[in-house]
Amino acid sequence: MSTSPVTSSALRTNRMGRGEGLAAAGAGVILTGVAFWLTPLQGRADFLVVAYLAGVAAYLVGAARLEGRRSVVDRLAAVLMVTAVGICLLALGSVLVYTAARGVKALDWYFFTHSMNGVGPRDDAGGAYHAIIGTLEQVLLAALISVPAGLLIAIYLTEYGRGRLASLVRTVIDVMVGIPSIVAGLFIYAFWVLGLDRGFSGLAAALALSILMLPIVVRSAEEMIKLVPAALREASYALGIPRWRTILRVVLPTASAGITTGVMLAVARVTGETAPLLLTAFGFDSIRNDPFSGPQSSLPLFVFSQASSAFSTAVDRAWAGALTLIAVVLLLTVAARLVTRRNRLV
Amino acid sequence: MKRIEANRVTAFYGGFKAVEDVTLAIEPKHVTALIGPSGCGKSTFLRTLNRMHEVIPGARIEGEVLLDGEDIYAPGIDPVSVRRTIGMVFQRPNPFPTMSIRDNVSAGVRLNGSRRKSDLDAIVEGALQGAGLWKEVRDRLDRPGASLSGGQQQRLCIARAIAVEPQVLLMDEPCSALDPVSTLRIEDLIAELKDQYTIVIVTHNMQQAARVSDSTAFFNLEVSGDPGRLVEMGPTSQIFTRPTDERTEAYITGRFG
Amino acid sequence: MFRYVTAAVAATVLVVLLAMTTFLLVQAWPAVRTAGGDFLTERQWFPDATPARFGIAALLWGTLLTSVQALVVAVPVAIGSALYVTEYARPAVGRWIGYLVDVLAAVPSVVYGLWGLLFLVPRMVPLQRFLADHLGFLPFFRNPDDIYGKSVFAASVVLALMILPIVAAVSREVFRQVPRDLREASLALGATRWEMIRTSVLPASRSGVVGAVILGLGRALGETIAVALVLASTFDIDLRILEPGGNTIAANIATKFGEAGEIGRSALIASGLVLFAITLAATVAARGVIRRTGVVGRP
Numbered sequence: 060m061s062t063s064p065v066t067s068s069a070l071r072t073n074r075m076g077r078g079e080g081l082a083a084a085g086a087g088v089i090l091t092g093v094a095f096w097l098t099p100l101q102g103r104a105d106f107l108v109v110a111y112l113a114g115v116a117a118y119l120v121g122a123a124r125l126e127g128r129r130s131v132v133d134r135l136a137a138v139l140m141v142t143a144v145g146i147c148l149l150a151l152g153s154v155l156v157y158t159a160a161r162g163v164k165a166l167d168w169y170f171f172t173h174s175m176n177g178v179g180p181r182d183d184a185g186g187a188y189h190a191i192i193g194t195l196e197q198v199l200l201a202a203l204i205s206v207p208a209g210l211l212i213a214i215y216l217t218e219y220g221r222g223r224l225a226s227l228v229r230t231v232i233d234v235m236v237g238i239p240s241i242v243a244g245l246f247i248y249a250f251w252v253l254g255l256d257r258g259f260s261g262l263a264a265a266l267a268l269s270i271l272m273l274p275i276v277v278r279s280a281e282e283m284i285k286l287v288p289a290a291l292r293e294a295s296y297a298l299g300i301p302r303w304r305t306i307l308r309v310v311l312p313t314a315s316a317g318i319t320t321g322v323m324l325a326v327a328r329v330t331g332e333t334a335p336l337l338l339t340a341f342g343f344d345s346i347r348n349d350p351f352s353g354p355q356s357s358l359p360l361f362v363f364s365q366a367s368s369a370f371s372t373a374v375d376r377a378w379a380g381a382l383t384l385i386a387v388v389l390l391l392t393v394a395a396r397l398v399t400r401r402n403r404l405v
Numbered sequence: 406m407k408r409i410e411a412n413r414v415t416a417f418y419g420g421f422k423a424v425e426d427v428t429l430a431i432e433p434k435h436v437t438a439l440i441g442p443s444g445c446g447k448s449t450f451l452r453t454l455n456r457m458h459e460v461i462p463g464a465r466i467e468g469e470v471l472l473d474g475e476d477i478y479a480p481g482i483d484p485v486s487v488r489r490t491i492g493m494v495f496q497r498p499n500p501f502p503t504m505s506i507r508d509n510v511s512a513g514v515r516l517n518g519s520r521r522k523s524d525l526d527a528i529v530e531g532a533l534q535g536a537g538l539w540k541e542v543r544d545r546l547d548r549p550g551a552s553l554s555g556g557q558q559q560r561l562c563i564a565r566a567i568a569v570e571p572q573v574l575l576m577d578e579p580c581s582a583l584d585p586v587s588t589l590r591i592e593d594l595i596a597e598l599k600d601q602y603t604i605v606i607v608t609h610n611m612q613q614a615a616r617v618s619d620s621t622a623f624f625n626l627e628v629s630g631d632p633g634r635l636v637e638m639g640p641t642s643q644i645f646t647r648p649t650d651e652r653t654e655a656y657i658t659g660r661f662g
Numbered sequence: 663m664f665r666y667v668t669a670a671v672a673a674t675v676l677v678v679l680l681a682m683t684t685f686l687l688v689q690a691w692p693a694v695r696t697a698g699g700d701f702l703t704e705r706q707w708f709p710d711a712t713p714a715r716f717g718i719a720a721l722l723w724g725t726l727l728t729s730v731q732a733l734v735v736a737v738p739v740a741i742g743s744a745l746y747v748t749e750y751a752r753p754a755v756g757r758w759i760g761y762l763v764d765v766l767a768a769v770p771s772v773v774y775g776l777w778g779l780l781f782l783v784p785r786m787v788p789l790q791r792f793l794a795d796h797l798g799f800l801p802f803f804r805n806p807d808d809i810y811g812k813s814v815f816a817a818s819v820v821l822a823l824m825i826l827p828i829v830a831a832v833s834r835e836v837f838r839q840v841p842r843d844l845r846e847a848s849l850a851l852g853a854t855r856w857e858m859i860r861t862s863v864l865p866a867s868r869s870g871v872v873g874a875v876i877l878g879l880g881r882a883l884g885e886t887i888a889v890a891l892v893l894a895s896t897f898d899i900d901l902r903i904l905e906p907g908g909n910t911i912a913a914n915i916a917t918k919f920g921e922a923g924e925i926g927r928s929a930l931i932a933s934g935l936v937l938f939a940i941t942l943a944a945t946v947a948a949r950g951v952i953r954r955t956g957v958v959g960r961p
Contacts, residue, residue, distance in 0.1 A: 136856035143742025215668035228672045237945030239884020245934040249689040250682040303664030331770025334886035366776045381773045392768045489852030499843040503865040513851035
């Protein structure tokens with residue numbers, strides 16, 4: 060509803076519309092199709108990549124014919140960002156889908172109920188039962204060690220920690236967060252397996268895993284405890300409840316959802332660890348129900364040893380194990396996020 | 406000519422209506438002040454004038470805003486060019502912290518293509534003089550923009566805004582974060598700038614509006630949660646001595662807000 | 663009294679860690695004593711032979727090479743996706759993309775190794791061949807033996823996928839914390855979205871992103887299993903990343919551990935200590951850089 064005639068406008072600039080942009084991109088893709096049809100260029104992956112590049116190039120050329128340099132640069136930047144996201148999602152999809160596709164083939168009841176005892180490398184037999192038992196026991200033990208210790212340390216740091224011991228502990232926990240998993244394995248290997256001469260065992264593996272779990276538990280518990288409002292604590296003190304009781308009966312329950320999430324994420328992380336287990340549990344083909352003495356297998360170790368083999372039967376087993384492992388880890392991660400919803404502090 | 410007309414402008418944040426049905430005209434080479442109690446939508450309305458309102462996700466407007474007769478919200482109008490033409494100075498000074506004073510002032514100019522260094526230097530000096538800051542910083546143009554005092558930073562932002570030679574300058578409570586001395590300096594500056602630019606200033610300080618502006622528009626909202634509305638607009642002297650609407654009178658006499 | 667219980671637990675953990683470190687040093691000593699200064703310069707790995715000849719030169723080189731290359735691949739993609747989430751996407755879409763990128767971090771490394779070995783490596787052969795044929799004048803891409811398969815290049819791509827989520831997540835936090843005022847300052851001058859990112863977001867995020875990259879580096883340095891599966895371990899020092907070969911400290915420990923004799927074990931432990939020192943330095947550096955920007959780094 061303008062009142063005066065618009066002859067030349069400083070504001071009105073040409074902009075390529077959405078339809079035109081899509082048309083240009085489509086033209087690039089079609090050109091690529093023709094090129095692949097007529098010339099010796101082959102390959103589905105090649106086609107996809109070249110088609111993508113051609114479509115983007117056509118889109119930008121179409122824009123450049125209408126718009127100024129700055130606008131085209133802006134569009135190029137947007138295209139690059141979207142491509143980056145696309146690469147991430149494509150990679151993730153590829154890993155998950157391919158693992159699932161290869162894994163389901165060997166995944167059956169037999170797989171879950173048999174171990175590798177007596178199975179030769181070329182035999183189409185054997186399963187992951189022993190490995191699953193191992194993982195369950197090792198992760199459980201690791202949690203039993205690291206969760207109470209982690210909680211107590213977190214309580215110490217948040218409620219009582221002022222002074223040199225506290226800052227030292229804090230620094231050490233910070234360092235522990237960054238420990239490569241194989242180094243954690245080395246720690247236990249040097250100390251427990253060799254030094255104290257206890258040999259390989261599921262317990263040794265659990266110790267190594269708790270080195271990895273402890274800092275995660277401490278960190279998330281710390282964060283959650285800090286979020287508990289001071290008013291809640293003060294209400295409890297005002298009723299004459301001593302400090303330690305307040306912590307156990309008021310603070311921890313309030314923070315429990317967040318702490319549970321942290322623990323679940325820590326468990327999800329260590330379930331998938333292989334490197335430290337190489338040096339501590341070492342691996343074992345038969346079922347070992349006792350985690351306290353003797354080498355034991357675990358699911359990641361199982362996948363690793365089967366994957367390193369040259370035989371296709373082993374590789375199939377490796378995929379099945381990998382699928383199981385991913386499924387467990389993802390379930391735990393998703394469950395942890397669901398628990399977060401019930402967190403009244405966040 | 407640099408005249409702005411707003412016709413039935415309503416601004417939304419998602420589903421929330423912040424300001425409703427505003428129709429007013431901004432005269433060229435005038436200073437127009439938008440006053441009203443906090444939350445009445447005057448800043449929101451100001452931001453619709455240079456299409457900064459839509460930067461917030463979910464924000465949109467209905468109605469039209471005409472710059473010299475041309476609707477800046479018409480399809481085919483690039484908001485980027487609208488913002489070149491209608492500049493803005495914000496409530497808290499926001500110089501680019503990693504840039505020098507010189508680079509801050511020339512930031513907008515440099516975006517629009519390379520100029521020779523000598524051209525840029527002339528533009529920087531002109532803008533800084535226009536903002537009344539040249540004498541104080543001429544020897545330290547390479548120092549970071551954040552090394553200035555609050556009042557100086559705001560004048561730096563004004564210099565940055567006028568360096569791109571906008572037609573209109575929007576100022577959103579430009580002095581509310583500054584001390585009284587800096588405030589008065591900027592008010593003097595506004596009086597000088599109005600020879601060249603159309604200026605719209607949002608302020609919650611009535612005395613400032615009375616000192617600085619030629620026309621004043623009073624915004625108000627009845628109940629918290631309601632959209633803000635334009636109550637009355639007119640020459641500043643008239644609004645402050647003989648307001649037509651009783652709500653305007655209640656506000657300027659300090660009975661609320 | 664409760665306070666003493668908790669303090670005691672904390673102190674106990676410290677003591678145990680100290681004991682473990684001591685044991686590590688003690689166990690590493692025999693190898694270091696045997697090799698002497700050669701430990702840092704010798705390329706080959708024959709610790710259990712007589713005479714023993716071993717050193718971590720090739721391992722250090724491989725560790726650095728794969729990690730740096732992984733960064734080269736991962737950092738642009740990570741920053742690009744982080745910018746997309748904070749600057750381009752609608753809030754809901756951005757949140758979901760963030761979740762999905764985080765899922766990349768949850769995948770166990772052995773699965774990455776398996777996928778990398780059996781899916782990616784065969785499919786990267788054409789690409790590697792292309793690089794060698796057409797860009798072979800560059801020292802990186804020369805491949806005189808013309809054999810393609812497991813290589814430093816392939817391992818770096820797999821590694822890049824693994825460090826991508828952490829670089830992206832920290833970068834996202836850093837970008838998110840750039841104040842709105844600053845973005846609006848450049849928009850109000852008539853900047854396009856990319857120009858706004860260039861002038862307001864990126865300069866303000868510089869040190870935070872550097873911190874993110876160093877965190878990614880730390881993660882890459884310590885990765886064992888995926889690399890062990892995708893590298894064909896050799897002990898050369900060169901820049902030819904398309905050739906089969908390469909080895910890292912961590913992968914070496916994993917592969918040589920089973921058959922190591924006494925000096926061999928000691929040597930592996932010693933190499934692990936070196937790795938620990940390097941990753942420690944990287945983590946400390948990252949935290950120092952990030953702390954200066956006020957963004958808390960996440961592990």
